[in-house]
Amino acid sequence: MNKLKVFSLAFVILVSLSRVANAEAVLLASDDFVGITFWLIAMGLLAATAFFFIERSSVPSAWKTSVTVAGLITGIAFINYMYMRGVWVQTGDTPTVYRYVDWLITVPLQMIEFYLILVAAGLAISSKIFWKLLIGTLIMLLGGYAGEIGWVTPGLGFVVGMAGGIYIIFEIFRGESSIIATKNESIKSAFGALRLIVVVGWSIYPIGYIFGLLTPMIGL
C-alpha cells in the first residue's frame, strides 16, 4: 500500500496546484509569473500522467481503474494548460473558456474518482452517490461560468455556483459516501485526503472569483 500513498500524495499535490494556479492566473498581475506557473503546472501534469499510466501495471488490480482515471484527469488538464499557456503568451489574457472546459471534464472525473476509491475498497455503494456528486459539480461550474461570461450578473452566478459547491462539500463530509468511507480504515485516510483537496483547492476558486469579478463591481 506504500505505492498507493505515494500516488495519493502526488495526486493531492498536483490537483491542489492546478486549482491554485487558476486562482493565481486571476490574482497576479506580473506577466512572467502567470506564464511560468502555467508551464510548471503543465510539466508537472504531464509527469503525473506518465507516472499514473506507467505505474498502473504495478498496482493491485482493484485500484487499476482509479489510477487510469487519475491519469485521464491529469492528462486532460495537461492539454488544456498547454492551450491556456498559448493563449496567455499570445494575448496576455487568461482564457475563461479553456479553464471551464478543463473543469467540465476533470471535475466530474474527480467525482468518479471518489466513487471508484469506495468501489475499489470493496464497499457496498449505491450509484446514487455518483449522480449526486456529478449534478452538484455541474451546478457549481455552470453557475460560475454564467457569471463569468455575463449571462447572469456575477453575483447571481456566484450564489448558484456556491450552492453546488457547498452541496458537494456537505455530501462528502456528512453525506452517504462519507458514512460509507468510515467503514474501512485505509479508505478513510484516502477519502480524507481527497476531501482535503476539494476543500482547500476549491476554496481558492471562490476567492479568485470574488477578487476578479465581484470586488471590481463594488468599487474596490
Add this chain to the structure above:
Amino acid sequence: MNKLKVFSLAFVILVSLSRVANAEAVLLASDDFVGITFWLIAMGLLAATAFFFIERSSVPSAWKTSVTVAGLITGIAFINYMYMRGVWVQTGDTPTVYRYVDWLITVPLQMIEFYLILVAAGLAISSKIFWKLLIGTLIMLLGGYAGEIGWVTPGLGFVVGMAGGIYIIFEIFRGESSIIATKNESIKSAFGALRLIVVVGWSIYPIGYIFGLLTPMIGL
C-alpha cells in the same frame, strides 16, 4: 462485470454526445458554443480513447476486441473533431465533409461493435448480420451526403438516407440479431443500451437535417 457497465455507460454517453454535437453544430447560431462543444467533445473523446486502450488489459479476454474497437471509434472521432474545430475556428463553417468522413469510419465500426458484443457473449451468429448492418449504414450515410452536397435534391437524399436508417433500426429491434441477443440476460441489457444510443443519437441527425436543409427550402 462491473467494469463492463462503467465501460458501456461511458460508451453510451460519449457516442450520444458525439451525435448531439453534430446536430447542435447545425442548429446553434452562437459562435462560441459551437466551438466549445467541439472542444469539449474532442477532449471527452480523447479521454475515452485513452480509457479504452488502457483498461483493455483488465477486461476478460472475450471482451478485449470490443474494447479495442470502442477505442478506435472514439479515437477516429477525436481526430475528426479536432479538424472540424480547426475548420470552424478559421471559417465559421461546420465542415460537412469531415462530419461524413468521421461517420463513414465510425458508424460501420459501431455496427461491428454490435456484432462483436454478440460474439463475445459466445452466441452463435451468422456474419450475414454484420453485412446487413454495414450496407444499411452505407445507404444512410451516402444518401444523406448526396443530399447535403447537392448531388440529389435534399428531399431525395433524406428519403434514401432514412430508408437505410430505418432498415438498421428494424434489424436491431426486430431482426435476426435482436432475436439472438435475447438468449442471454447480460447481453440483452448491453445490446439494449447500444440500441438506445442508435435510436436517440441518430434521431437527432434527421432533425438537424430537416432544420438545416429541408426547412429553408419550404420557406421557414
Add this chain to the structure above:
Amino acid sequence: MNKLKVFSLAFVILVSLSRVANAEAVLLASDDFVGITFWLIAMGLLAATAFFFIERSSVPSAWKTSVTVAGLITGIAFINYMYMRGVWVQTGDTPTVYRYVDWLITVPLQMIEFYLILVAAGLAISSKIFWKLLIGTLIMLLGGYAGEIGWVTPGLGFVVGMAGGIYIIFEIFRGESSIIATKNESIKSAFGALRLIVVVGWSIYPIGYIFGLLTPMIGL
C-alpha cells in the same frame, strides 16, 4: 482462429482500398473526391494500425510477428497518405514520389507477410522464396517509376514493371510457396486471401498506369 479471420478480412479490405485509392487519384478529375479518398483511407489505415498493434497481445504467439508487420504496413502507408493528402490540398497534384516511397516500403513488407504466414503455420520454407518475391517487387516498382518520371519511355517502364508483377503472381499461384501453402488447410485460405488482394489490388495499378500515362501518348 476467429480473430485471425477478422484480422485477415480487415487486412484484405484495407490493402485493397489502398491500391484502389492510388488508381482513383489518377483516374478521377473531381478535386473533392480525391481529397476525401485520401482522408478516408488515411483514417482507415490509422485505425487498422492501432488495431493491429493493440490486438497483437491477444493472438497466439506464432502469429504475433505477422500482426506486427501488418501494423507496420498500415502505419507507414498512413504517414505517406497524410503527406500525399497535404501535397494534394496545396498543389492539386498527386505526388508520384510519395506513392512510390510508400510502395517501396509497404510492398516488400507485404512479401515478408506472405513469408511469415507460412512460417507461423510451421511449414518448412526456404528463405529463397522471400528473396524471389522481394526482387520481383523491386523490378515492378522501379520499372514503373522509371516510366512515370520519364527516365525511360512510359511504354518501356510499363513492360519492365509488368514483368516483375507477373513474375510475383506466377510465384504465388504456381511457384514453390503456393505448393507449400497447400499443405495446411487454414493456411491455404489465408494464403488464398492475400493472393486475391495482390491480383485484384495490383490489377488496378496497371489500369491506372495505362489510362494516366500510355493512353495520352496514343492520342486517346
Add this chain to the structure above:
Amino acid sequence: MNKLKVFSLAFVILVSLSRVANAEAVLLASDDFVGITFWLIAMGLLAATAFFFIERSSVPSAWKTSVTVAGLITGIAFINYMYMRGVWVQTGDTPTVYRYVDWLITVPLQMIEFYLILVAAGLAISSKIFWKLLIGTLIMLLGGYAGEIGWVTPGLGFVVGMAGGIYIIFEIFRGESSIIATKNESIKSAFGALRLIVVVGWSIYPIGYIFGLLTPMIGL
C-alpha cells in the same frame, strides 16, 4: 543486478551531462556549440527516457518505481531542452526561465529518486529525509533564481542558493540517509554513484553562476 548497473551508469552520465550543458550554455561564446550541445543532450535524454520506460518491464518489481521516476526526469528534461534549443536558435539567448522550470521539476524528482532507492532496497527510512532533501533543493533553486532575474543582488542569491546546496550535500554525505545507505552493500554503491553526480554535476552550476553573473560585477 547487471541491468541495474547499466541503468545507473546511463543515469549518471545523462544527468551529469545535463548539468554540464547548462553551465556550458553560459560559458561558451561560440553559437554553434551551444546549439549542438542542446540538440545532443535532447537526443540523449529522449533515448534515455525511451530506455527507462521500455526496460521498466524487465527490472525486479521493487525497482520499477525508481525506473519510472528516472524516465520522468529525463523526459521532462528532454521537453525543456527542446524549448531551450528553440529559444536559443531564435534569439541567441539561453533562457533562464526554462532552465529553472526544468530544475524545479527534475531536481525534486532526483531527491525522490534518492529516497526510492533506499526504499527499494527494503531499508527502514523515515519520510523526513524526503522533506529535508526537497526543502534544501527549493532553497537552492529559488535563491539562484532570485539572483539571476535581479530580485536580489546576484551575490545574495548566490549565498542563499549555496546554503541550500551545501545542506543537501551534507545530508547525503553525513546525514541520516547516508548512514542508512551504508547498511546494504549494493545500495551503498548505487547511493555513492548518485551522490557523485550531485557533487560533480552541481559543482558546475555555481562555477557557471560565478563566471556568468558574479565575475562581470567585480570587473573581470
Add this chain to the structure above:
Amino acid sequence: MNKLKVFSLAFVILVSLSRVANAEAVLLASDDFVGITFWLIAMGLLAATAFFFIERSSVPSAWKTSVTVAGLITGIAFINYMYMRGVWVQTGDTPTVYRYVDWLITVPLQMIEFYLILVAAGLAISSKIFWKLLIGTLIMLLGGYAGEIGWVTPGLGFVVGMAGGIYIIFEIFRGESSIIATKNESIKSAFGALRLIVVVGWSIYPIGYIFGLLTPMIGL
C-alpha cells in the same frame, strides 16, 4: 532463434542503408534523389523502431536489452533524418551538423550493442571492451568533424578519424571481444554480421569523405 535472425537481418540492412545514405547525400548531385533517399530511410527507420519496440516483448529475456538498444538507435536516427530532410528541402544542403549529432548518439549505441550481444550470450566479458570501442568511436567522429567544419585541414581530420576507425575494426576482428565471440557458435554468426555492417557501412564513409572534401582540394 529464428526471430533473432530476422531481427539481425533487419538491423544489418537498416544500419547499412543509413550509412550508405549519408554517403550518397554527399556524392549525388540530383536534388530529387537525395530527398527521396532521406525520406525512404526515415520511413524504414521508423518501421524498424516500431518493430523493435513491439517485438521486444516476444524475444527471450536475455535479448530484450539488445532489442531496446536497437530500437533506440533506429529511433534517434529516424528523428535526425527527418531534420536532415527538412534542412535539405529548405536549403538544398546536407547538414553536416545533424549527421554528426546522429552519429555521436547512434555509433556509441552500436558499440554498446556489440557489448550487449556478448553479455546476452552469457559470455564473460570485461567492461574494458566497451570503453575501447567507445573511445575509438569518439576519435573517429571528432576527427572527421574537425576536418569537415574546418577546424583542422581536411587531410589531418581524415587521418585522425581513420585512426579511430581502424582501431575499432582491429578490435572487433582481432581484439579481445572477437576472441570471446568465437567461444559460442550462434554468437559468432551474430557478431560476424554486425562486424560486416561496420566494415561495409563505414567503408562508405571515408569514400564519401574523400570525394566530398579531399578530391576537390587536389583539383579533381
